[in-house]
Amino acid sequence: MRNLPIAKLPLVCALGVAALLTLAPTPASADYYQYTYTGNPFTMTYQVYSPDPMDPWAGRQFSLVAIDAVVISDRLLTGPTTEEDIRSMKLTLRYVNDPRSATSLTYPAPPREVCPVCPDFGPFVGGYLRMSNFNELNQPGTWDLQISSVITAPTSRIDSTFYRTAMSSFEQxxxxxxxxxxxxxxxxxxxxSSGVWTLAVLVPEPSTYALMLGGVALLAGLARRRSRGRGDIAEQTTPA
Structure with missing residues (x-):
């Protein structure tokens, strides 16, 4: 059997670790938990303030939409929860007949580009969340999620958007x-007519762990080889 060069051992070890981790089962250690709410359809009315006098609908348009929500948490939610207990939440207005036209509000809002000389028109985003009465499937029985966004246009006009889903003993x-x-x-x-909550436990793929640990093993091997090479050079340059 042909002996394997010492210099190639770190690479072989890294590949071996990657293969074993890919084949081995991964423990269910969650990165975070995703609570998803799917709402029921309702009619949204779009009303133009100054419609065309010849428009028989007086500037009104009707669309079938629904409010959906996604709540991301670092832990499993089991008790009363506020916006301070989660990583983020998103409310989406989904157009039932054209899902590609969906619009979303996210809280906390994504960071805006810094511009010291630009006027601050927004958007100014606010969020409110209350979730409680979780059942054995960790689905909330009571909730109130709200996100609002306000933008001031250069003409001083206000552009405002507000989405909400709520369920309590006195309100749905x-x-x-x-x-x-x-x-x-x-x-x-x-x-x-409240919608349905589902819970997904999101975990990294086994291949993610394999690549990470394999890369660490490879770097450790290369560092060891480089250190050994420096030692050999030092020995050769040392006077007898």
Missing amino acids: VDSMEAFYQGAYLSQGGLVN
């Missing part, structure tokens, strides 16, 4: 409202 509602001052108003909602 999915609703939205959006308006651009002096241009249009869009609103709609659904009462007494």
